[in-house]
Amino acid sequence: MTDVLFRITKAKPGALVAVLPHVPAGTPSMCMSMDSEGKLHPCTPELIAATSRPATPKEYKPMIDLLTQAGYQDIRVRLRLHRADKDIRASKAGPRQPMATREADAAGIDRLADAIRAIVADEVARVQSEQGAIMRAAFEQAMTGAVARH
Numbered sequence: 001m002t003d004v005l006f007r008i009t010k011a012k013p014g015a016l017v018a019v020l021p022h023v024p025a026g027t028p029s030m031c032m033s034m035d036s037e038g039k040l041h042p043c044t045p046e047l048i049a050a051t052s053r054p055a056t057p058k059e060y061k062p063m064i065d066l067l068t069q070a071g072y073q074d075i076r077v078r079l080r081l082h083r084a085d086k087d088i089r090a091s092k093a094g095p096r097q098p099m100a101t102r103e104a105d106a107a108g109i110d111r112l113a114d115a116i117r118a119i120v121a122d123e124v125a126r127v128q129s130e131q132g133a134i135m136r137a138a139f140e141q142a143m144t145g146a147v148a149r150h
Contacts, residue, residue: 002072005045005081006060007052016055018063019045020072021085028090038066045081054079 005019016036023032025042033043055063057077064075 001074001076002067003076003078003085004067004072005049005078006055006063007048008055008059009048009052011051016059016063017043017048017052018060018067019043019048021045021078021081022088022092024089024092028086031085031089034063034067034070036063036066038070040070045085049081 002020003022005021007017007019009015009017018034020032020034024030025032029044030042031045033041033045033048035041060077067075
């Protein structure tokens with residue numbers, strides 16, 4: 001059975017969205033939705049519900065055909081979200097590994113930061129060396145000019 005909420009968005013009046021509250025999309029707080037062209041998109045169902053109105057049977061009839069063609073069977077139309085929807089999505093998504101992902105991301109960011117620090121240190125050393133050479137040349141030129149005047 002496929003639970004579906006059909007909503008008409010307020011941002012784009014007349015735009016129909018089918019929210020599939022039990023189909024996970026990355027995190028337990030997100031689920032899949034289908035637009036009127038049959039394209040699937042991740043969405044936050046609570047946000048969709050807050051920024052839309054329920055569609056009438058006449059408005060969502062063509063979308064049921066799209067969902068059926070996309071392989072969703074035994075469609076049950078719902079009017080509102082339930083608290084258990086997020087738990088159902090989480091159980092279907094399988095075990096999550098956010099800490100491992102965050103640690104890998106943090107390690108990658110640390111390596112990138114180290115590389116940037118090394119590049120900046122090299123550039124600072126190069127500029128300081130050039131500035132030192134310019135200062136020495138200017139000093140020598142000034143001294144040569146001062147000696148020539150005496």
